[in-house]
Amino acid sequence: MSDFExxxxxxxxxxxxxxxxxxxxxxxxxxxxxxTRTFSYGELDALMDRIAASLQRDGLRAGDAxxxxxASSVGxxxxxxxALRAGVAVAPLAPGSTPASLARMIEDAGARILFxxxxxxxxxxxxxxxxxxxxxxxxxxxxxxxxxxxxxxxxRPTAVExxxxxxxxxxxxxxxxxxxxxxxxxxxxxxxxxxxGAKYEYGPDTVTLLSTPLYSNTTLVxxxxxxxxGGCVVLMPKFDAAGYLKLAERHRVTHTMLVxxxxxxxxxxxxxxxxxxxxxxxxxxxxxxxxxxxKGDVLARWPGGLIEFYGMTEGxxxxxxxxxxxxxxxxxxxxxxxxxxxxxxxxxxxxVARGEAGEVVGHSAGMMVGYHRQPAKTREAEWFDxxxxxxxxxxxxxxxxxxxxxxxxxxxxxxxxSGGFNIYPSDLETVLRGHAAVADAAVIGxxxxxxxxxxxxxxxxxxxxxxxxxVLLQWVNAQxxxxxxxxRLQFIDELPRSAIGKxxxxxxxxxxxx
Numbered sequence: 355m356s357d358f359e360x361x362x363x364x365x366x367x368x369x370x371x372x373x374x375x376x377x378x379x380x381x382x383x384x385x386x387x388x389x390t391r392t393f394s395y396g397e398l399d400a401l402m403d404r405i406a407a408s409l410q411r412d413g414l415r416a417g418d419a420x421x422x423x424x425a426s427s428v429g430x431x432x433x434x435x436x437a438l439r440a441g442v443a444v445a446p447l448a449p450g451s452t453p454a455s456l457a458r459m460i461e462d463a464g465a466r467i468l469f470x471x472x473x474x475x476x477x478x479x480x481x482x483x484x485x486x487x488x489x490x491x492x493x494x495x496x497x498x499x500x501x502x503x504x505x506x507x508x509x510r511p512t513a514v515e516x517x518x519x520x521x522x523x524x525x526x527x528x529x530x531x532x533x534x535x536x537x538x539x540x541x542x543x544x545x546x547x548x549x550x551g552a553k554y555e556y557g558p559d560t561v562t563l564l565s566t567p568l569y570s571n572t573t574l575v576x577x578x579x580x581x582x583x584g585g586c587v588v589l590m591p592k593f594d595a596a597g598y599l600k601l602a603e604r605h606r607v608t609h610t611m612l613v614x615x616x617x618x619x620x621x622x623x624x625x626x627x628x629x630x631x632x633x634x635x636x637x638x639x640x641x642x643x644x645x646x647x648x649k650g651d652v653l654a655r656w657p658g659g660l661i662e663f664y665g666m667t668e669g670x671x672x673x674x675x676x677x678x679x680x681x682x683x684x685x686x687x688x689x690x691x692x693x694x695x696x697x698x699x700x701x702x703x704x705x706v707a708r709g710e711a712g713e714v715v716g717h718s719a720g721m722m723v724g725y726h727r728q729p730a731k732t733r734e735a736e737w738f739d740x741x742x743x744x745x746x747x748x749x750x751x752x753x754x755x756x757x758x759x760x761x762x763x764x765x766x767x768x769x770x771x772s773g774g775f776n777i778y779p780s781d782l783e784t785v786l787r788g789h790a791a792v793a794d795a796a797v798i799g800x801x802x803x804x805x806x807x808x809x810x811x812x813x814x815x816x817x818x819x820x821x822x823x824x825v826l827l828q829w830v831n832a833q834x835x836x837x838x839x840x841x842r843l844q845f846i847d848e849l850p851r852s853a854i855g856k857x858x859x860x861x862x863x864x865x866x867x868x
Contacts, residue, residue, distance in 0.1 A: 358584070362552070366518050366545055369582050370439040374399050376558075376584040383558060384586040386428040387605075393428050395584070398435070404504045405436025406511035412487075414466050416441025416514040417521060421465035423447040423456065423474040425591040426568045429491045429500065433469050434523075434568065435581070441514035443521035445536065446569035449474040450836040459526050459534050460486070462726060472496045518542025524726050525571050525667050527776060536726030537667050539571075544578055546720035550691065551579030554609070554636045554661065560585025561633075562609040563602055565593035565616065571667040572641045572774060576611040585609075595623040599631075606633040608658075613774030614644040615806045621651050634658030640665070642771040642806050643762070646684035649677050662687060664760070668735060670746030671696040671716020673760050686759040687752075694718040696760065697745065698752065703737060711753040711763060715745040722746070768859055770799030772807050775837040782809060782840065785833050791821035796849050796857045797840070800866055808841040812862050815845050 358375045361367050373395065376383070381396025393401065409420070420437055422444060424430050437444050445463035447456055456478050460468060469489045470478065475496035488497030522544050524536040562580040564587060566573040580587050588605050590598060593616055601607070612620070617639065620626060637656065640663040652660050659679075664687035665672040673696060675688030690696040698712030699705055706712035715737045721744070724732035737745045749769070752762045770777040779797035786795040794814040802808040813826065827843040834840075850861040 362548075362582070366542055367548075368438070368516055368541060369544060369548060369578055370402065370435055372582045372584075373402060373435060380558065380584070383584065385581065386431050386587055386589070388426070388428050388589045388591070391428055393432065398432060400507070401432050402436040402439050403511060404507070404509045405433055406440035406442075407505045407509040408503060409437060409440045409442055409467070410511050411505060412467065414440065414442050416516065417443070419443040419445055419463045419465050419521070419524060420467045420469065421445040421447055421460050421463055422469040422569075423449055423478060424469065424471035424491050425449070425473065426564070426573075426589045427471075427491065427591065428589065430469070430568055431577070431587065431589065433491070438522065439514075440511050441516055441520065443524055443538075445524040445526070447526065448567070448569050448835070448837075449477055451477075452833070452835050453477060453479045455534065455835065459536070462526075462534055462536055463524050468497070469500075470496045516541050518545070519723055521723065523574070525569075527667060527778075535728065535731060537571075538723040538726050539667075539669065540723050543669055543720040543722065544574075546693070546718065547575050548579050548582040551583060554579075554659075556580055556583035556585055556609070558584040560609055561588060561605050561607050562586070562611075563588045563590065563598070563605065563607040564611060565590035565598055566611060566613060566774065570641075570774070572611060572613060575640070575663065576609065576638055580609065595619045596625065599623065599625065599629045602631055602634075603629045607631075608633055608635045609638070610634070611638045611640070613641050613806075614639060614648060615642070615773050615804070617644075617652055618648055618803075618806075621648065621655065627655070632657050636661055638663065641774040641776075649684045650681070653678055653681060664688065664762075665716070666746060666748055667722075668746050669716075669718065669721035670694075670748070671714075671718050672720070675759075680759075683757075683759050686755070686761045688760065689758045690716075690760075691718070695743075695745070697739070698754070699737060705739075709753070709756075711751055714748040714750045714752050714760070714762075716748065717743055717745045768798070770797075770807050770809050772799070772802070772805045772809065772837060774806075777809055777838050779809065782811065782830070782834065782838060786811060786813060786826075786830055788833075789821075789826060789829060791816055791819040791826055793817075794849055796859065796862060798859050798862050798866065800841075800863065802841070809838070810866055811840050811843045812846045812849065812865075813843060814847070814849060 377395040377399030385395045385398045386393040471492040472494035490497040519540045522541045527535045636659045638661045660677040662675040671694035672691040673688045674691045695717040782797045783795045793816045797811045799807040831839040850858040
């Protein structure tokens with residue numbers, strides 16, 4: 355048995371150590387590629403050592419954090435992996451967030467260093483990251499040049515000892531207004547994702563094309579298994595259907611992760627059938643509702659298996675739909691994955707009877723440590739069974755069929771998923787209420803051919819105010835991140851509410867559909 359086979363069969367291991375094993379066995383094999391450069395495993399391993407040593411030189415220790423805010427690139431990926439080798443947690447941030455949101459996330463993470471590119475630095479602004487050092491990944495003037503910051507060739511870091519609970523990364527779920535929620539995922543959670551990858555034929559000949567950003571957990575659940583098993587990740591900084599199809603054919607791609615709206619655009623592209631996609635083994639999807647008809651179209655016209663993951667960045671249980679094996683279950687999100695305990699509970703926190711609908715809660719080896727520095731929010735996200743077993747609440751309502759497949763009916767928390775990104779209506783409502791013209795407001799998600807869902811606002815205008823809906827829409831969208839902007843804004847005399855004062859968003863959806 356090889357050193358790699360011994361390591362991958364352990365109950366717990368460290369992904370950064372697997373890179374070193376691949377570098378020893380096959381130093382020339384490609385590990386990372388983007389439009390400008392390619393790193394072999396030997397080159398990546400050496401660069402990870404230099405990055406880890408540089409972080410330690412700057413005083414960072416295991417458990418400290420850095421932040422990265424940039425477009426996907428091999429340099430970005432190398433920094434992520436190099437930080438892990440030093441035991442440093444990574445907070446990957448969305449450049450499309452507002453400057454205020456980014457400032458709060460950087461502060462909340464306790465980031466000691468910020469890695470940026472020029473475009474992200476312009477969004478963040480000069481003061482958002484405070485006094486912490488900035489390192490420019492792209493050779494721009496956004497910070498200290500990355501090459502100048504690096505320790506010299508041959509530098510080696512001091513080895514660190516990591517546990518399953520050691521922080522791996524901090525993924526931020528939102529943060530337009532109020533306090534952002536940083537989801538701390540441990541090394542044990544990521545190792546569970548890697549172990550799951552063995553089922554999907556990851557290996558040294560894997561070529562994974564990723565067009566979703568590296569700050570998204572959607573991307574990382576495929577990125578890390580590819581690297582762990584010695585495959586090559588091809589990074590596409592910005593998705594477009596024509597460019598994706600060309601790269602997939604050119605690189606003979608075997609694996610990919612796409613959100614449903616990307617599948618929709620690819621299947622609708624007039625040249626889809628002209629590209630040779632016969633190299634594909636598995637295509638994955640997560641993060642948003644995946645229409646059954648679209649799944650069927652992918653199965654009919656795109657070679658290879660289609661896998662849908664249902665779960666949360668916070669972790670807990672996962673459901674998996676192997677769509678190519680169960681074409682009669684495309685309306686579901688599949689069955690609980692091996693090692694996942696998925697249950698349904700009612701409003702009182704009691705498990706529902708078989709065949710009844712309830713809120714989905716899950717337990718597995720892959721669960722967040724908690725929300726960073728927010729123990730109260732962590733407790734709100736947890737449910738414990740009568741024996742004390744810890745579960746993560748999803749906020750989604752579903753029901754199991756007789757074959758054990760889960761069908762989702764509604765998102766209890768009214769979260770909107772647009773283009774694969776989570777949008778929280780309460781964030782947008784708070785911004786709206788900050789305008790003098792707004793007496794009350796509610797935001798709902800409505801179907802969108804382009805994005806899957808898009809946010810729409812209903813606003814009660816203050817008496818005597820003459821602000822137009824168009825002016826208010828422009829104002830609020832200027833306060834929001836790119837992925838959060840409202841598609842429409844409509845004035846309404848009064849928001850529909852229940853007897854206990856809750857806004858009846860179902861009625862708003864019906865009103866919007868008229």
